[in-house]
Amino acid sequence: MNWTPESKILVQGIGNTRGSYYATRMKAYGTNIVAAIIAGKGGQLLDDIPVFDLVEQAIEELGEVQTTAIFARPESVLDAALEAIAAGIRQIVLVSRGVPSLDMISLLEKARSTNTLILGGGSAGIIIPEKVWIGTVEPQYYTLGKVGLISRSHSLSYEVAIALNQAGLGESIAINLGTDRIIGSSFEQWLQILEQDKDTEVIVLIEQPNGNISPDSVEYIANNINKPVIVYIAGLEVPMPRDFTDALSIITTQISHSVPVTNRNQQIIAALKKARVSVAKRPSQVSQLVERALKKT
């Protein structure tokens, strides 16, 4: 992974108000946004960000670019990402939400064969407080520290960061995996990245109802991660209908016209406890558990 303040970052697909709003704010935060790609507007400036028609033209002029953040319309995301990969970019943040599933499947195949890291779709991005901000995550909620946050929900990440900040702790990095049903990099991949990140001492996974932590991820943590891991699960008290993601359950719930309210959280909590991973049930509990973990190390 390469998210240093010096690494060069592009923005693509920002021909919408959301994209241009965040591009200029990221730049103002100090993120090294070197170019914006808007076909037909090459040669212009977006605030003080130079605009190019093609990714490859930007790279020709500016040299190697490590990361691109894509804000394009969902139907154009695959194309934008393929353009970036073809130009040699190997870290892609998909801010766009609702990327068509089949497009995402072919993009992930391309990513695997080119060793490209994909974050999202529907990702609020990444923040390394005071250094790098890529995406739509709000930097005001984060302060520099030693805790790495991985979540699929940016607002839950804010809540945890606020609680950590109140306890005088801060974040080394916060990653938002994205809200789409098919996403690129997983909890496991980022656990591995943060395990190696020298600025991160404790890792907090933020889980939500219908989330991603499975018995497999628990096993992965137990076997591969030496840094302390804390899992915060939100929505434990909420009788929310389950959202199925496997083919059989999707079709079964459709045929039988009913959505069972099953709670798999208890299962996950039991598995986590067995693997000696601390589980927090409210944001303030996360900071207590982090403090305890930091004392031990």
Added chain:
Amino acid sequence: MDLLEYQAKQLFSKVGIPLLPSQTIEDPRELKQLQIPYPVVLKSQVRAGGRGKAGGIHFVENTIDAIAAARSIFNLPIMGQYPQVLLAEARYNSQEEFFLAIVLDYQLQRPVLLGSAKGGIEIEPLLENLQKVVVKEEFSLFYARRLAIKMGLAGELIDSVSAIVEKMYRLFVEQDLDIVEINPLGVSSEGELMALDGKITVNESVLVRHPDLLLFQEPQNISQPQAKVSQSSILTPELRWLDWNEEEGGNIGIISNSLNLALVTWDLISQNKGKIDSCVLVGQETALDLQPNSHITRQIHLALQQLMELRELKIVVANFLGNPEFTQIVAQAIVDYLKPQQELKNQAEERSRRVTGSVSRSRQKRRSQQPSSKQKAIATQRPFSLVVRLVGAEIEPIKEHLAQMPVYFTDDLEEAVNKTISLTKSS
């Protein structure tokens, strides 16, 4: 977006999936000019499932019966939906009925073929016999044959059923579908196949690249993904009520700008033994464009108004996080909403009740249980408190108004929750 049966069949016909002659009927009188020979099946075109068992399907032998049946179908709501259109279709003598579907499996991140040799409306045998084949790489016909064999098919049915699966797969990929399903696929005594009913779920985020599917959108949805800026700015996005709470006796309402923030708030209140009554989301981020400030303000006003009309509620707790501009708008919107209320209250006047927008099912139900308008008027004047958790908003300029208002601002979530709980106890 779920397509209606006749719409799904239009797509089926494009790829050559075998269909019976059929005709859409918008008015029972059209049956006098029916082009299909009797006997005929009349089917209610609604998105809700289980229409056969609910009485939405009639078999008719002649025009007189057909018109009577059509009238009754048009007047029969299925899960609250009235049909706008019926489908009249020739009858088919099936010896057997199969189930076929293609679905994206989000865990495997691959399309999956599903089939059952016991198709039709009986759910249990269908599911007991349901077979699955994962399309691991590029689709090829052998995946479909593998499914047919797993379903227990033999002889010519292996190839003929596989050919239909292949056509379904083409549709699935070309049209960005989430689900394509044929149930039942009728099998005649001669082994001929016929798609008797179908279901298609379209991925709404990419309707823009399927102009033909756009025509199938429900009228109220049409303006959303495709609208020009000028049009969409008139429309305030709808409030989203989370009506999962089955428990009675709640007296706390939650209002938030994100589902997950609402969940955290809900958790904390429940952990502190508070009881939730209702929960509503406003000002959620849209996929591409920033929400105009006026939308956020209007949504907050609408949500507060609807919450305050709920008799059970004693306290509303608001939890908002967002960019600094957003939180500022929220603070202002709340104060603006309370100001006229406060003035009215000071004048000891009964507030005239404005017409409200759309409400969720449980809300409508609950509201209809509310007795007389007189009692309601009393209810709106009962003590009602608002606890607002906002981070990063500059509340100094509006502080002077706050003192006189039944509102408590804090930037700390736990403090907001504690305050809420203590207010429930004191009132």
